[in-house]
Amino acid sequence: MTLYTTSRQPTVISAGVTLRNRLGEWVDRHSGTFFIAPCATLILIFAIFPTIYSIFFAVSRVRFTGDGLKFRYVGLRNFSKQFFGSSEVHFLGRTDPVSIFGYTIFVIIVVALLVWLWRSQKYTTWVGMIGRTISAAMAIFLSWILCASFLSGNAIGTLYTTLFYVIIGCTFQFVIGTGLAFLCSQPISGKNFFRVVFFIPLMITPLGVGYAMRMVADVTKGPFEPLLGFLGLSDWIWSVDAWSARFVMMVGDSWQWIPFIFICMLAALENVPGDHVEAAQVDGASSPQIFREIIWPQVLPVAATVLLIRMIEAFKIVDLPNIMTGGGPGTATESMTLQSMYIWRANDMGSSAAIAYLLLILTVVVCASFFNYVVLGQVKKAGA
């Protein structure tokens, strides 16, 4: 009896407070939920859920039938096909005869990685060790493929074509973009003009960039045809050779993405306090010295972040190879996204999802490693 009266009080409703007021108050109290929930729900429905759903595709053989999709479980066959089966050459490249040079480099890389892993044991937690082990395993796998295919003189597959666009392309773009930003941060007139002009390519539709580059790079009717003739290269066709095709693709990609690096690095360079630089100039420091000792350390955190963002986007490259060469010659310029798209067109949804998944794993491991070992280190150093 006493228990009943103490634990259950009638709800207090003060006079004049309508249901509407109470509802409003309730909404306001939970405003955090109401503000975040739409965004989180959309991402859950259209990003997380499809990612999980994609696993079902990747482990099945999928067919379109009259009444919807038919899944047949095949285990990891879609994945193993990429590594050991029919698509091995397409995905990994030709890894058959491994040269002595390839073996030597591979052994050196593996030893270096193991030493790094062993030494990092001292200053990281066990969570960090798991992350480092995953990074090291991925690095050993990638370096084995590199040594067995490219360094042994064999053709490379879509995996390394994608990595070529990411690593070589990003380095190239970063160097040129930073150089241009440095030039624009100097005391010159007409800065705003250059800023606008250099920014435009980033905003142009990648598809349009693909067609424009295809026209400009055309060797028979393109604008550089007389120049090639003058250099004695009139019979040279870039789209026949694998490496020149990849290189042209990278130049097209750089045309679009250098502006991004340029605009971010310019902002960072202009943020460097002018009096530091002037003080160094008064003290008689030379320009390379000033750049190395004063400007570079201050822009390094931004540089690392910008490079990370650029890398994330570079893994998704698809429009340019699709338009300019259609992945050719052979499959030389196909990125992994494009490979997945072509396989989807051939109605093999299982393999398509498997390649997409491999791309996801590759992107996440490479970007997370870069974020943890490079970006965080720089940001911490700048903060200290």
Next chain:
Amino acid sequence: MSKTSYRFQKSQRTLMQQMFEAPAIGKMSPMAKILAYTLLGVWSFFVLFPIYWVVITSFKDMTTVNQGPFYIPFIDFQPTLEAWRSQFNEDPFCTVSAIGRQLWLLVYNSAVFVVSPVVALNPMEPQICKIYLAFTNSFVISIFSTGLCVLVGSMAAYALARIKYAPRFGNIMVFVLLLIIVIFATTYVGAPWWASSSVGLALFFFLLRALRGYFKMSLKNGDILFWIISQRILPPIVVVIPIYVMFQAVGMLDTHFALILLYAVANMPIVVWLMYDFFTNLPIELEESAQLDGATRLRIFWEIVLPLTRPGLAATTLLTLVLCWNEYLFAVFLATVKVQTMPIMVAAKNTGEKGILWWEMCAIIVVMIIPVIIMAILLTRFISKGVLMGAVKG
């Protein structure tokens, strides 16, 4: 007098010194200036030349394209408007009123879709030429998905920046589980989406009551922010096949609505990331005083915070607009006939019996990139004011 200070007296410098040394602190020497301008000029040429080439090719015809390169109109070759005419004049529905009719059609058809469970009406058929159709589609999809994305994204960013929000782990698990069940019920079993989602929502609140107090672990704002931003890593090719199947199941393949939703989600991480930075940089005192005066959160957000971040909001909107306009991969999978966007239309010109008609294609590309270039120039004004750069530094 030491040697260094001697060198700075202008009149006594030799020619070599005048050429290679800066005349004063914070200035450049003439040679360095020449070098800088040359490099910048070369790069400007490299940037502008492909655009120039596309524009002049759109004024060529078959012979001037095929007989080797011609560079300057009126001197090298006689420009024609043939490509433009064949795009815009051949079809009788290539008028501005056709665009208006198409916009009205979209409003009417979406109304038909909304009332379709109750009243059966016939949707209108489009009467418009291809290029205007693609342009209208791109325009409508970009505007609506940008609006949705910026609204939802900035609300989330504001909550993450200001409200101490600690959702229980258990609640989140329940929500995610129910969401998965709802999606499966809609796509597999074929339940109508409004019924399944309302049942799911009711179940969610019921379970929330039942499970209150069972789970102690909660997420912090930083975790949620990181989770949202890290979605940008996800390659679109991973999600596009399941999304294709999902939309097919609810019969929304090849509709504007599907693309609007998808583009909004694809750009959500960027919007949240940029807007979060603007909101954290605002002075908190204004909001606190408004709160003391009894304003609700929604009102604070709408009437105080959003007007204060207007430059940031405008820059984010422009950027999202451009990204939506340029999107290709989702459109190529999900939009086949009715909602062809500009990039899809350009890509469709790739195949033909006579090979690529470059002059026609260039005309479409020019139509496609003019809005983007205008937006790029607008966006540079914001960037040169340093509006967008805070996020990168953080």
